[in-house]
Amino acid sequence: MTERKTLYKWFFVWDFDKEEAWLNEMALNGWVLVDVGLCRYTFERCEPGEYIIRLEMHGSDPDYVSFMEETGANYIGRCVQWIYFSRRSEYGEFNIFSDIDSKISHLQGIARMLMIIGAMNLLIGMVNVNEFSRINLLCATLLMYGLGRIHGKIEYLENERRLHE
Secondary structure, X not given: OOOEEEEEOOOOHHHHHHHHHHHHHHHHOOEEEEEEEOOEEEEEEOOOOOEEEEEEEOOOOHHHHHHHHHOOOEEEEEEOOEEEXXXXXXXXXXXXXXXXXXXHHHHHXXXXXXXXXXXXXXXXXXXOOOOOHHHHHHHHHHHHHHHXXXXXXXXXXXXXXXXXX
16 A cells, blocks of 8 residues: 655645745655645655646646646646646656746646735625624735735736846
8 A cells, every 4th residue: 555644734825935935845855745635735755756736726627637637637627727737757847837827827826816806895895884894804915925925926927028028
């Protein structure tokens, strides 16, 4: 029987790159991600560095999963809007985003989601003046902070694009 372990860890949506780096560090240490849930990661023993893990915010799309599997990627699972893939490192570099524009587009999708949910929390917090309104206002503040972090990443990539034009 294959050795397995489950870890529980929290990442904010704007820190998806840190989550991906952690998952790849686990793979470098001989633990490949095989299942994912809300703050739950299940790993199986593998050869150190055998796999590369990638994730992205992407709606439910079986055709996209099939396309990724045709490139040699293994579909691990999804958690809300996030989809997780692994691929053997022997196949070479594994990037979901082929260029700066596709990275920017991905970040803009995350920004839209943060903006909508943050605005809803702000509106609810301002309209419903009760003991729970503070929670909504706190959530709105946190989400707007995350939106700022995502916009910083977009600005960085736009500057990179200008440098290479």
